[in-house]
Amino acid sequence: MRHFIRRTGFFLVTLWAALTINFLLPRLMPGNPAVAMMARFHGHLNGGAIRAMEIAFGVNTKASLLSQYFTYLGNCFTGHWGISLTFFPSSVSSVVLAALPWTIALVGVTTVLAFVLGTLIGIIGAWNRGKLFDSVLPPIFIVLSAFPYFFLGLMAILLFSVKLGWFPTSGAYTNGVTPAFNWSYISDVLQHAVLPGLTILVTSIGGWILTMRNNMIGTLSEDYIRMARAKGLSSRLVMFNYAARNAILPNLTGFGMSLGFVVSGAILVEYVFAYPGVGYMLLQAVVNEDYPLMQTLFLFVTVAVLLAVLIADGVVSLLDPRARSTK
Amino acid sequence: MTAVLEVNGVPEKPDHVRQIRRGSLSNFWRALRSSKKAIVGSGILVVFTFLSLFPGLIAHDNPSAETYLPSLGTSSAHLLGTTSYGQDIYAQVIYGTRVSLIIAIVAGLLTTALSVIIGVSAAYLGGFADGVLSTITDIFLVLPAFPLMIVIAAYSKNGGFTIIIAVLVVTGWSYGARQLRSQALSLRNRDFLLAAQLRGERKWRIIVTEILPNMTSLIVASFLGAAVYAVLAAAGLQFIGLGSVNTDSWGTMLYWAQNNDALLTGSPLWAIVPGLGIGLMGGAFALLNYAFDEVNNPALRPVRRKAVSS
Numbered sequence: 124m125r126h127f128i129r130r131t132g133f134f135l136v137t138l139w140a141a142l143t144i145n146f147l148l149p150r151l152m153p154g155n156p157a158v159a160m161m162a163r164f165h166g167h168l169n170g171g172a173i174r175a176m177e178i179a180f181g182v183n184t185k186a187s188l189l190s191q192y193f194t195y196l197g198n199c200f201t202g203h204w205g206i207s208l209t210f211f212p213s214s215v216s217s218v219v220l221a222a223l224p225w226t227i228a229l230v231g232v233t234t235v236l237a238f239v240l241g242t243l244i245g246i247i248g249a250w251n252r253g254k255l256f257d258s259v260l261p262p263i264f265i266v267l268s269a270f271p272y273f274f275l276g277l278m279a280i281l282l283f284s285v286k287l288g289w290f291p292t293s294g295a296y297t298n299g300v301t302p303a304f305n306w307s308y309i310s311d312v313l314q315h316a317v318l319p320g321l322t323i324l325v326t327s328i329g330g331w332i333l334t335m336r337n338n339m340i341g342t343l344s345e346d347y348i349r350m351a352r353a354k355g356l357s358s359r360l361v362m363f364n365y366a367a368r369n370a371i372l373p374n375l376t377g378f379g380m381s382l383g384f385v386v387s388g389a390i391l392v393e394y395v396f397a398y399p400g401v402g403y404m405l406l407q408a409v410v411n412e413d414y415p416l417m418q419t420l421f422l423f424v425t426v427a428v429l430l431a432v433l434i435a436d437g438v439v440s441l442l443d444p445r446a447r448s449t450k
Numbered sequence: 451m452t453a454v455l456e457v458n459g460v461p462e463k464p465d466h467v468r469q470i471r472r473g474s475l476s477n478f479w480r481a482l483r484s485s486k487k488a489i490v491g492s493g494i495l496v497v498f499t500f501l502s503l504f505p506g507l508i509a510h511d512n513p514s515a516e517t518y519l520p521s522l523g524t525s526s527a528h529l530l531g532t533t534s535y536g537q538d539i540y541a542q543v544i545y546g547t548r549v550s551l552i553i554a555i556v557a558g559l560l561t562t563a564l565s566v567i568i569g570v571s572a573a574y575l576g577g578f579a580d581g582v583l584s585t586i587t588d589i590f591l592v593l594p595a596f597p598l599m600i601v602i603a604a605y606s607k608n609g610g611f612t613i614i615i616a617v618l619v620v621t622g623w624s625y626g627a628r629q630l631r632s633q634a635l636s637l638r639n640r641d642f643l644l645a646a647q648l649r650g651e652r653k654w655r656i657i658v659t660e661i662l663p664n665m666t667s668l669i670v671a672s673f674l675g676a677a678v679y680a681v682l683a684a685a686g687l688q689f690i691g692l693g694s695v696n697t698d699s700w701g702t703m704l705y706w707a708q709n710n711d712a713l714l715t716g717s718p719l720w721a722i723v724p725g726l727g728i729g730l731m732g733g734a735f736a737l738l739n740y741a742f743d744e745v746n747n748p749a750l751r752p753v754r755r756k757a758v759s760s
């Protein structure tokens with residue numbers, strides 16, 4: 124319980140840090156970059172909305188920094204994120220809510236798949252260390268993970284869309300297809316998701332393989348493994364129930380941290396495939412200097428990663444008594 | 451306690467001590483040299499270093515001059531063809547090496563320096579200072595780095611090289627700092643540090659001459675890790691057009707290639723070759739890092755002898 128409280132406390136502190144960074148960055152930059160953006164807004168918006176944005180970015184407002192800060196925090200928590208410049212006159216929250224499901228489905232599914240597959244390959248590789256499986260699969264994926272996500276995305280487009288014509292080059296569904304819960308729409312969506320999903324999968328799997336394999340190798344030299352073998356247990360039982368079970372814990376702890384990398388890569392993958400998720404919108408916001416949208420998306424990504432870290436922490440402390448007792 | 455060496459009359463350390471010292475160091479080099487990963491990794495880096503020092507020897511065209519017909523295919527005059535602007539792709543790739551390599555090394559060094567400063571001082575100061583520094587480290591560890599980079603770079607509007615380096619350092623130091631802190635913690639209560647304290651050495655001197663030399667391998671490893679990170683992240687930033695779009699670099703080439711739909715319009719080499727360059731450079735640093743890992747952690751070294759059982 125104490126462990127849980129401390130982790131939640133850390134979650135809140137980090138969230139606060141992210142909010143504060145968001146608040147301070149435009150103010151710290153030489154010549155507040157939001158001034159130019161606000162100038163473009165004038166004449167489009169009524170007084171109240173303009174005022175709220177002036178406070179959010181610290182542009183020609185007379186309020187003290189501290190009161191701006193608290194108004195900003197209040198607006199963040201009540202969902203008053205302002206108006207998007209790119210998708211004028213939509214509010215930021217409607218743009219974010221439209222983008223969110225795409226990313227959660229794409230990145231969520233591929234991350235879980237990558238974790239499961241990578242861990243499995245790591246286990247089998249370490250168990251058959253030095254044999255064919257171990258000298259082929261892990262090195263290939265580790266080399267692939269040295270490439271930038273977006274580059275593999277480009278190559279996937281070149282090979283599977285341009286040359287072979289198997290999959291569409293961009294978007295999340297064909298323009299003009301009406302979203303409905305029927306097979307033609309679903310298969311269309313799946314077809315669009317294959318290439319971006321594969322790209323994220325292939326590049327993120329290497330990290331899991333490497334850590335799992337290294338943990339496994341460490342665990343395999345433990346006495347309890349020798350003991351289990353001496354008892355005559357089957358290889359599969361020793362491999363999964365004795366070795367992998369203990370080796371997987373550090374991998375789970377790493378889950379939270381690695382997620383940051385995956386999300387970062389996914390942003391570029393979405394950009395390459397023009398996949399209308401959070402990452403694509405973030406870059407659209409950057410290109411159009413749409414700071415309200417950019418700030419909010421940054422916060423959403425941060426909160427998502429933090430939540431995943433918190434959940435991974437919870438799982439680890441459920442599975443590993445040591446994580447609960449020690450600091 | 452540490453053995454007291456006879457100082458008067460004997461200017462050097464006893465023979466067996468020297469032998470052990472030299473022995474462990476040469477073991478280290480032998481392990482590194484006999485590692486295929488290390489050889490391949492450093493070989494690639496030597497080639498890239500040469501390219502970035504003397505690009506003019508290998509490519510004769512000006513990388514940004516728009517002097518040829520646009521979108522030519524490969525030929526002996528243009529080994530990789532030309533861009534939609536009529537620039538020689540081969541020359542761009544060769545000249546682009548420099549920026550990527552400099553970013554990797556400079557950002558890697560600065561990131562490592564920051565990691566060392568924060569990690570080691572957290573461990574050595576302990577108490578409240580450690581608490582604060584560790585919390586800051588943990589916060590930066592979980593904050594998603596690339597979105598943060600994008601946001602900072604977007605506000606700073608094409609600050610170019612300096613901004614990219616700064617952004618990489620700010621977002622990349624935390625992982626190394628955490629590792630270095632835990633190793634420094636494990637060193638903190640060793641006898642030789644106590645001896646140094648009893649001799650009356652100053653704190654910073656103890657840190658510089660007693661603690662840091664014992665952490666060399668981890669510091670090198672975190673430099674290599676930071677360099678990989680810098681290569682990939684810088685390429686990502688340049689690819690989306692943050693930083694300056696007019697530098698000759700691989701990421702910038704990819705940016706222009708993407709903006710001109712190079713893949714769809716039949717000049718895929720414009721995007722493929724710089725991407726391969728980025729992958730090779732990142733991979734070279736990563737290979738060195740794995741080799742280093744194996745040297746430091748003998749359990750990971752590949753098994754040479756035949757397995758006895760099963």
